[in-house]
Amino acid sequence: MKVGGRAMRTIWREGAxxxxxxxxxxxxxxxxxxxxxxxxxxxxxxAMEVRGAPLIGAAAAYGMALAVAEDARDxxxxxxxxxxxxxxxxxxxxxxxxxxxxxxxxxxAPEARASRAWARADEIAExxxxxxxxxxxxxxxxxxxxxxxxxxxxxxILTHCNAGWLAAVDWGTALAPIYLxxxxxxxxxxxxxxxxxxxxxxxLTAWELGEHGVPHTVIVDNxxxxxxxxxxxxxxxxxxxxxxxxxxVANKIGTYLKxxxxxxxxxxxxxxxxxxxxxxxxxxxxRIPIEERDASEVSEIAGATADGGIARVRLTPAGSPAxxxxxxxxxxxxVTALITERGVAKASREGLLALFPERRSRLAGE
Amino acid sequence: MKVGGRAMRTIWREGAxxxxxxxxxxxxxxxxxxxxxxxxxxxxxxAMEVRGAPLIGAAAAYGMALAVAEDARDxxxxxxxxxxxxxxxxxxxxxxxxxxxxxxxxxxAPEARASRAWARADEIAExxxxxxxxxxxxxxxxxxxxxxxxxxxxxxILTHCNAGWLAAVDWGTALAPIYLxxxxxxxxxxxxxxxxxxxxxxxLTAWELGEHGVPHTVIVDNxxxxxxxxxxxxxxxxxxxxxxxxxxVANKIGTYLKxxxxxxxxxxxxxxxxxxxxxxxxxxxxRIPIEERDASEVSEIAGATADGGIARVRLTPAGSPAxxxxxxxxxxxxVTALITERGVAKASREGLLALFPERRSRLAGE
Numbered sequence: 001m002k003v004g005g006r007a008m009r010t011i012w013r014e015g016a017x018x019x020x021x022x023x024x025x026x027x028x029x030x031x032x033x034x035x036x037x038x039x040x041x042x043x044x045x046x047a048m049e050v051r052g053a054p055l056i057g058a059a060a061a062y063g064m065a066l067a068v069a070e071d072a073r074d075x076x077x078x079x080x081x082x083x084x085x086x087x088x089x090x091x092x093x094x095x096x097x098x099x100x101x102x103x104x105x106x107x108x109a110p111e112a113r114a115s116r117a118w119a120r121a122d123e124i125a126e127x128x129x130x131x132x133x134x135x136x137x138x139x140x141x142x143x144x145x146x147x148x149x150x151x152x153x154x155x156x157i158l159t160h161c162n163a164g165w166l167a168a169v170d171w172g173t174a175l176a177p178i179y180l181x182x183x184x185x186x187x188x189x190x191x192x193x194x195x196x197x198x199x200x201x202x203x204l205t206a207w208e209l210g211e212h213g214v215p216h217t218v219i220v221d222n223x224x225x226x227x228x229x230x231x232x233x234x235x236x237x238x239x240x241x242x243x244x245x246x247x248x249v250a251n252k253i254g255t256y257l258k259x260x261x262x263x264x265x266x267x268x269x270x271x272x273x274x275x276x277x278x279x280x281x282x283x284x285x286x287r288i289p290i291e292e293r294d295a296s297e298v299s300e301i302a303g304a305t306a307d308g309g310i311a312r313v314r315l316t317p318a319g320s321p322a323x324x325x326x327x328x329x330x331x332x333x334x335v336t337a338l339i340t341e342r343g344v345a346k347a348s349r350e351g352l353l354a355l356f357p358e359r360r361s362r363l364a365g366e
Numbered sequence: 367m368k369v370g371g372r373a374m375r376t377i378w379r380e381g382a383x384x385x386x387x388x389x390x391x392x393x394x395x396x397x398x399x400x401x402x403x404x405x406x407x408x409x410x411x412x413a414m415e416v417r418g419a420p421l422i423g424a425a426a427a428y429g430m431a432l433a434v435a436e437d438a439r440d441x442x443x444x445x446x447x448x449x450x451x452x453x454x455x456x457x458x459x460x461x462x463x464x465x466x467x468x469x470x471x472x473x474x475a476p477e478a479r480a481s482r483a484w485a486r487a488d489e490i491a492e493x494x495x496x497x498x499x500x501x502x503x504x505x506x507x508x509x510x511x512x513x514x515x516x517x518x519x520x521x522x523i524l525t526h527c528n529a530g531w532l533a534a535v536d537w538g539t540a541l542a543p544i545y546l547x548x549x550x551x552x553x554x555x556x557x558x559x560x561x562x563x564x565x566x567x568x569x570l571t572a573w574e575l576g577e578h579g580v581p582h583t584v585i586v587d588n589x590x591x592x593x594x595x596x597x598x599x600x601x602x603x604x605x606x607x608x609x610x611x612x613x614x615v616a617n618k619i620g621t622y623l624k625x626x627x628x629x630x631x632x633x634x635x636x637x638x639x640x641x642x643x644x645x646x647x648x649x650x651x652x653r654i655p656i657e658e659r660d661a662s663e664v665s666e667i668a669g670a671t672a673d674g675g676i677a678r679v680r681l682t683p684a685g686s687p688a689x690x691x692x693x694x695x696x697x698x699x700x701v702t703a704l705i706t707e708r709g710v711a712k713a714s715r716e717g718l719l720a721l722f723p724e725r726r727s728r729l730a731g732e
Contacts, residue, residue, distance in 0.1 A: 027683035192686075194664070196562060196586040199681060202665075206686040218688040220562040220664055222587050222620025226656065226694035229622065254588025256595065260626040290592065298560070298586055299568075301667060303679025311677050313669025315565055317393035320558075320572040322584040328592035 001165045001179060003030065003211045009170050010055050011062060011125065013118070016069055018062045022049045023166060027207035028304040038067035038080045045087040045094070052167025053241070054128045054274060057093030060084045061121035064101040068117040072110040077102060090291075092242075093276060097124060125169045131274045132171030134341035139177025139237065139272060142337075142344070143186060146234040146268070153187025154215065156234045158224050160193040161252035162200035163239025163272065164208045173272040174239040175205070177339065182214050190216040191233060193224060195252060197297040197324060221254050225261035236262050237339075240273040245359075247332030247347030248285025249273075253325050259334035271330075271347070272339040278352065280359055285329035298322035367531045367545060369396065369577045375536045376421050377428060377491065379484070382435055384428045388415045389532060393573035394670040404433035404446045411453040411460070418533025419607065420494045420640060423459030426450045427487035430467040434483040438476040443468060456657075458608075459642060463490060491535045497640045498537035500707035505543025505603065505638060508703075508710070509552060512600040512634070519553025520581065522600045524590050526559040527618035528566035529605025529638065530574045539638040540605045541571070543705065548580050556582040557599060559590060561618060563663040563690055587620050591627035602628050603705075606639040611725075613698030613713030614651025615639075619691050625700035637696075637713070638705040644718065646725055651695035664688040 001008065003021075011020050018035040024047060025031045033049065035041050041063030044050050050059045067080030081098045088094055104120045105113045146155045163174035171179060181188055190209055195201035202218050209216040219227070227233050236258055242250040249255070249271050262269035282288065299316040316322055335347035345351040353360050367374065369387075377386050384401040390413060391397045399415065401407050407429030410416050416425045433446030447464045454460055470486045471479045512521045529540035537545060547554055556575055561567035568584050575582040585593070593599050602624055608616040615621070615637045628635035648654065665682040682688055701713035711717040719726050 027686075028680070194562070194681070196560070196588055202682045202686075207683045210683050210685045216686065218664060218682050218686050219691075220587070220619065222562055222618075222623065222694075223689070223691050225623040225626070226619060226691050229652065229695065230656075252588075253586065253592060257588065257591040257623040257627060260591070260630055261623055264626055286595065290596075298584060301669065301679070301681070303667065303681045305677060305679055311671060311679050313667070313671055313677050313679060314394070315560065315667070315669045316568045316584050317573045317576050319576045320393075320568075320582065320584050323589070325585075325589050325592050328588075329595065 001170060001208060001212045010050065010166055011058055011169060013062065013122070016118070018066060020044055020050050020059070021166070023051060023204065024049050027203045028310060035062070035066065037070065038063045038083060041066060042083050042087050045084070052162070053091060053093040053277065054132070054168040056088060056091050057097035058121070058125045058128055058169050060094050060097040061101055061124040064098065064105070065117035065121040068105060068113050072113040074106065077105055096276065100124065128169045129171065131341040132168050132173065132176045135173055135272050135274065135339055136171055136176035136180035138341070138343050139270070139339045140180050140184065142235065142268070142270060142339070143177055143181040143188065147186055150234055154189040155181070155186060156189050156191065156232055158191040158193070158227070158233045158236040158258065159205060160201065160238045160255050160258055161195045162204035164205055166204050166208050167239070173274060174237045175208070176272065177237065178214065179212065182212070188215065190214060191224065191227060192216050192218045193221050193254070193258070194218055195254065196221055199301070200252070224258050228261045228265040228267050233267050235268045235270060237270045237272055240271050240277050241327060242288060243271070243273055243278045243338065244282045244285050244288070245278065245280045245352060246283040246349045247335060247338060247352060249330045249335060249347070250285060250288050250327050251330065253328050256328040256330045259330040263334050268336040269334060270337055270339055271335050275340050275342065275356060283349070285331060288329055290328065291326040293324040293326050295322040295324050298324045367536060367574060367578045376532055377416065377424055377535060379428065379488070382484070384432060386410055386416050386425070387532070389417060389570065390415050393569045394676060401428070401432065403436065404429045404449060407432060408449050408453050411450070418528070419457060419459040419643065420498070420534040422454060422457050423463035424487070424491045424494055424535050426460050426463040427467055427490040430464065430471070431483035431487040434471060434479050438479040440472065443471055462642065466490065494535045495537065497707040498534050498539065498542045501539055501638050501640065501705055502537055502542035502546035504707070504709050505636070505705045506546050506550065508601065508634070508636060508705070509543055509547040509554065513552055516600055520555040521547070521552060522555050522557065522598055524557040524559070524593070524599045524602040524624065525571060526567065526604045526621050526624055527561045528570040530571055532570050532574050533605070539640060540603045541574070542638065543603065544580065545578065548578070554581070556580060557590065557593060558582050558584045559587050559620070559624070560584055561620065562587055565667070566618070590624050594627045594631040594633050599633050601634045601636060603636045603638055606637050606643050607693060608654060609637070609639055609644045609704065610648045610651045610654070611644065611646045611718060612649040612715045613701060613704060613718060615696045615701060615713070616651060616654050616693045617696065619694050622694040622696045625696040629700050634702040635700060636703055636705055637701050641706050641708065641722060649715070651697060654695055656694065657692040659690040659692050661688040661690050664690045
């Protein structure tokens with residue numbers, strides 16, 4: 001997608017150098033950062049300079065390539081994988097990318113590993129772009145249908161958190177169909193939930209939509225229900241951190257409230273996700289453990305000062321505790337459909353198995 | 367209620383001097399401010415140093431008393447009323463208090479007006495305290511019932527925005543039953559929605575609960591649904607800015623989302639309100655116009671810096687527009703009951719008329 005009129009990705013390489021957009025500085029500063037060693041990649045993941053499951057996977061792959069370029073021996077590869085895995089040990093895509101890279105490299109002679117590592121990391125990045133593009137293509141007809149139903153533009157779309165190209169290598173998940181619709185000339189406008197406490201909507205989604213030229217408005221997380229009640233939202237599209245085999249969706253805290261409001265007002269509520277986020281081992285989302293993060297993300301916030309600096313301020317009384325739940329679970333009954341790289345599915349076990357029939361026998365065998 | 371162990375109100379007088387807590391400095395600084403003239407009161411209302419419908423009414427009454435103490439002639443009284451009304455022209459309690467004061471003063475000879483003005487302003491403040499205490503008494507059994515149902519403490523109560531004593535003269539509306547339950551030794555814990563964009567929960571509700579010693583935790587507005595799903599909320603109590611004759615509730619933006627979640631999870635959802643907020647001329651809340659406030663309340667936020675100062679920071683990209691809707695409407699079907707100074711009513715026309723039978727004939731005559 002575009003930044004300042006120029007097409008960009010969140011991660012790319014030039015020869016043996018890897019570059020990222022440092023997302024911790026957005027939306028106030030746009031900074032590109034060079035990563036020269038695997039340790040630099042580990043730092044970037046840990047410090048959330050890169051974030052979003054697909055992007056973390058691609059970054060880890062490039063981290064392995066950087067490690068191998070320096071030392072292609074078995075021990076060095078294992079050490080790099082361990083270093084990178086420790087940055088976000090629960091990230092599914094991270095583990096998957098590291099396993100993939102080790103599987104591709106270990107059978108080769110050390111002298112053949114560096115070129116294969118770069119090639120495989122590039123492939124992992126391209127596969128993610130292809131997956132996002134496929135989600136865009138499958139989601140586009142849903143936006144076209146909303147326009148046809150409404151009879152006039154703009155189609156008003158609500159989204160929560162950041163499931164855009166900044167969370168992937170390009171295109172994104174929830175925002176991918178929106179970018180494609182915009183490219184096709186469909187008039188649209190995006191309501192961007194600021195997404196407390198980390199404000200990924202206000203800082204990342206608003207920034208990437210603005211840079212690409214997509215009309216949007218930032219709202220507080222409290223406002224979406226009211227907008228739906230007054231007919232100002234034609235559809236909602238959000239991402240998913242983890243999707244159960246029955247279609248329950250664990251996503252950024254607050255997603256459930258928007259799904260309730262969409263249901264109450266007859267607004268279609270779509271969840272866009274790469275199939276890598278589907279956890280085929282769980283049916284019931286209410287059993288998913290919800291991460292509690294540091295309370296300071298609720299009690300303090302950072303922003304740009306009038307003089308161009310960045311300041312961190314405290315919002316709560318010094319003596320008041322705060323709690324910080326990272327995700328909530330939206331039950332499948334509130335999800336109109338899931339948009340995956342294979343197509344659109346009903347949010348149910350049967351809906352998902354129709355798109356991923358290879359899982360049918362595996363599940364039956366379990 | 368208590369501040370630093372000492373009982374306080376939001377507004378009080380000592381002889382011919384009026385004092386307020388400057389709420390714009392909370393929660394980071396506790397400052398008492400003396401108001402010497404009607405113009406000082408007008409400034410305090412306009413600058414939101416005092417806010418909350420009942421408190422604005424009491425402040426306006428004291429503003430009239432200050433004006434009369436200076437000049438008791440008809441023209442001076444009318445000028446003071448006009449000055450005060452212009453501060454928040456849509457505030458129902460403001461207009462009511464000013465009309466009440468004019469009605470009490472104009473029939474009197476100018477030399478009798480000053481003492482009557484102070485006495486009537488004191489009465490208006492005391493009437494508000496009595497109304498809040500009555501709401502507390504009627505709400506208490508609902509909290510006792512939640513404890514009985516749960517079988518053990520603490521009773522977990524969620525609230526949104528600030529409908530506490532800082533919004534009234536003392537006790538408040540939504541928080542009044544909570545303070546009374548706390549006084550009765552009922553173990554309880556309050557989940558405080560931070561309430562973006564103005565953060566009245568994080569800055570005012572958390573502060574007043576903390577100062578009074580009521581256990582509480584600040585959460586982002588996104589979190590309440592998740593807490594209800596996981597059985598961590600036994601009941602919700604919120605206030606109301608305007609209640610229709612059929613029981614629809616216009617309250618701070620985001621209230622509707624919490625009511626949806628409460629309904630979805632079988633959590634009782636109560637609305638506490640003085641009957642002065644009931645608009646007997648409207649049945650259907652979806653017809654209530656919703657105020658749009660300045661977008662900078664969404665895109666910027668103020669807080670305390672590490673060095674003890676107050677800083678304002680920008681949260682959104684410079685080029686991204688923001689929209690700021692002040693209220694939403696919770697339909698009566700989602701409200702378990704209304705708690706008024708007359709008792710607890712079903713959120714319906716019949717429920718309200720049973721408590722306010724004098725309205726029955728008036729409505730029939732319209």
